[in-house]
Structures are given as structure tokens and as C-alpha cells.
């Protein structure tokens with residue numbers, strides 16, 4: 287019996303031994319993790335975190351022809367407006383003339399529903415979504431309240447499905463259940479696998495082709511057909527760059543899951559290979575595609591930076607016996623990129639950087655900054671598990687003294703590290719960047735829908751943005767001079783990891 291046969295996906299804390307509490311150096315982190323599980327550390331004081339609903343709604347908002355119903359209190363939808371704006375922006379960048387963004391609703395549970403149950407409201411919301419929007423899928427996302435009061439969202443979906451044209455996808459995304467927000471990806475892929483992929487013999491298979499020539503053509507097409515896995519924060523230009531590189535190897539590319547029509551997900555079961563561009567995002571789904579449909583996968587590197595992009599291509603080429611073609615492609619792309627980077631290198635030499643993001647992106651970006659000539663003072667991944675290891679290894683090949691602070695936000699630790707290390711550059715997501723800016727550290731957002739950092743063209747785009755910011759750091763310097771820091775001076779004399787301790791186990 288596999289995890290997919292269960293109603294709810296397991297938490298990453300149990301499935302992968304993932305943890306989000308660590309402060310020390312990179313070698314200490316490797317020793318603590320030991321290839322299987324981060325120690326059950328705890329914070330005696332915590333400040334800020336991210337609910338799994340944030341990455342969950344980011345991913346779900348990208349699914350076209352869908353309505354997302356947040357089953358819970360109205361406030362849980364706070365972050366989804368940002369996601370719909372991101373989706374609309376991406377649609378505009380992709381040349382969409384009438385960008386719609388994402389459609390979302392809430393069942394708007396209140397105090398009375400906490401006592402009497404929220405299933406009735408959910409039923410009404412599903413029926414309203416069907417009547418008003420006629421979508422291909424209606425996605426029901428359970429938040430904390432239904433998780434606590436015991437609403438049966440799977441039962442409601444099963445009850446209503448016969449009278450609803452849209453496919454209903456129940457997703458268990460209750461924020462209180464996990465500290466590892468990436469668990470949301472598993473919850474979504476769990477529901478996609480259970481409700482959008484064929485589960486019985488022959489169901490959803492491609493139609494039988496009778497013509498022999500057609501059969502041969504189809505076999506060849508499928509032998510080079512790959513699933514390129516994207517994610518909500520992969521920009522259109524990044525997706526274009528990775529597709530370009532795969533096509534240069536002669537592969538036929540179909541992209542899942544973001545911005546991909548849910549009715550096409552079944553095509554993922556027909557590919558010769560699935561290719562991850564972020565192991566943290568994809569492992570649950572790709573393992574399922576292999577187990578149930580025999581589609582092998584490659585899941586190791588995030589193609590950010592020169593060496594990582596080369597290794598990402600080499601892994602794929604090895605599967606198709608295209609090693610020679612891949613080496614020629616890598617050599618040509620690297621040569622052109624190095625020429626383009628040459629004018630920036632003097633400005634980067636000796637500069638210090640601090641990087642924060644999801645584990646793979648954070649370590650991969652830090653390793654790329656090393657390739658550019660910067661040194662890394664610290665990396666702050668939101669969590670850590672086995673998927674962080676390959677890029678952490680790449681980073682520590684050049685520096686084994688890098689501070690690693692595994693934390694989902696926790697700004698008091700961030701600001702303390704700023705004061706101790708005084709970096710020249712900070713790269714992080716929106717929630718962190720503001721702290722760096724106020725502390726006087728020049729910021730380059732590690733992600734934005736209009737930017738690119740993947741592949742060779744992404745490497746150049748990233749380097750150009752860093753160069754622009756490093757050339758004139760006066761805005762952040764003045765910001766620091768004119769702002770009052772939110773913490774007392776005494777805190778900056780303390781160990782930034784003062785409140786982290788190992789959990790006591792009996």
C-alpha cells in the first residue's frame with residue numbers, strides 16, 4: 287500500500303525527517319542530519335513562520351480553468367490575492383490579451399460553524415463555483431478550522447461529484463499540522479494523483495492506434511517525451527530557458543503542473559522520463575509516477591548556476607545516452623556565458639553575500655554566487671532534508687565555514703547575523719528582504735515573476751541584477767541611518783542561535 291492510497295499525505299517531518307530549526311555551520315548541519323533526519327531541535331522563542339497554505343495556494347492559483355475554494359475562515363485567504371496577482375502578471379508576460387488571474391472563493395466559516403460544522407457551507411460553495419464559473423476542476427482546500435472540527439471534505443466531494451461536471455479535488459492543507467510548509471506540495475500532488483490520474487486498469491490510457499506506421503511514430507515520440515516539472519515561482523522565461531536546453535538535446539517537452547490544464551495531467555503518465563527542476567517540490571509526485579505508471583525520474587539538481595545547470599543536463603543526457611551532445615551543448619553555453627559575465631567579475635570579487643529561500647534554491651543560488659566570485663557568509667533555508675544535500679555539498683566544496691540557519695522567517699536571528707557578518711548583498715524572498723533593507727544591506731530579490739535565474743540565460747540575468755545593486759548601495763545605507771532598529775542593542779551581542787536547543791526526549 288502506498289501513501290497515495292491514504293486519504294491524507296504524510297507530513298514531511300515524518301516522511302523525510304525534515305526540520306526547520308538549526309543554527310551553526312554547514313558541517314554541523316550535515317553531521318546533525320546524518321543522511322536521514324534533522325535532530326528534533328526547538329526554539330525557546332519564535333517569531334514569524336509561514337503556513338503551508340501560502341505555497342499551496344501559490345501552486346493551486348496557477349491551474350487554469352479551475353476554482354479554488356478555501357474552506358475555512360475568511361482570513362486564510364489573505365495571501366491568495368498576492369498569488370492571483372502573480373498569476374495575472376505571468377499571463378501578461380506570456381502574451382495573454384485578457385489576463386484573468388486565478389478564481390478563488392471562501393466558505394467563510396464563522397464561530398457558529400465551528401460548533402455546528404462547516405460541511406453545509408462547503409456544499410453551497412462548490413455548487414456556486416460550478417454554476418458561476420463552469421470550471422474543469424473545483425479545488426477544495428481544507429484549512430485549520432475544518433481540520434480541527436472534523437469536516438469531512440472528501441465525503442462532501444464524493445457526495446457532490448455525481449451532480450457536478452467539474453472534477454472536485456479535496457486537498458488537506460491545514461496550517462497547524464506541519465511546520466514544513468513544503469508539505470503543501472505533497473498534499474496537492476496527493477490529490478492530483480488520486481483524482482486526476484487513472485487509477486484502474488486501462489483507464490485514461492491513450493487511444494489504441496491501429497496504423498502500424500502511426501504506432502512506430504508514437505513509440506519514437508514517447509521515447510523522447512519528457513515531463514519538465516515547473517513550480518509556481520518558476521517564471522515564464524525560466525521555463526522557456528529549460529525547455530530550450532532540453533529541446534537542444536532533441537527531447538520533446540511537456541510541462542507540469544503549474545499553468546498546465548488539469549485535464550492534461552494524464553499525459554504525464556505517458557512520458558519516457560520526468561525531470562525535476564526543484565527536488566523539494568517534486569519528489570512525492572515523481573515517485574508516484576514511477577511506482578504506478580513506470581515513468582522513471584531525475585531528481586537531484588536545481589539548474590541554477592553554471593555547474594548545477596551542467597550537472598542537471600548531464601543527468602538527463604545519461605538517461606537517453608546523449609552524453610556527447612550534452613557535453614557539446616554545455617561547453618558552448620558555458621563559453622558564451624563566461625564571455626557575458628566577464629565585465630561583472632571585478633565588481634563581484636571579494637563581496638560577501640547572505641542568501642535565504644527554500645532549501646534547494648537557497649543553497650543553489652549561494653553556490654552560483656561563489657561561481658561569480660562572491661563569498662557566502664550565511665545561508666538561511668526555510669527547512670532542511672535530504673534534498674538540500676547535493677547543493678549544500680557544492681557550496682561547501684569552496685567554503686566549509688558558511689553559517690547555516692535553518693529557519694522559516696525568524697527575523698530576530700536574521701538581524702543578529704546581519705550585524706555579526708555585515709554582508710554586501712542579501713538575496714531572499716519578500717518576507718525577509720524588508721529586514722535586510724532596513725538593516726542597510728542591499729537586496730536582490732531571489733525570485734520575481736519577471737526575473738530569471740535558471741539555466742544559462744538565467745545566470746546572466748541574475749548576475750546583471752546583482753551588479754546593478756552592488757554598484758550603488760547608498761539607498762540601503764541611508765535607510766539604515768534613518769530607521770530605528772526593532773531590537774535592543776544588547777541582542778546583537780548575543781549568540782543569534784541562543785534560543786535554539788535540542789528537544790528533550792524520554
Ligand code: SF4
Nearest residue numbers: 337339362429430461
Ligand atoms: S495557519 Fe491555519 S488558520 Fe492560519 S492561515 Fe494557515 S490554515 Fe489558515
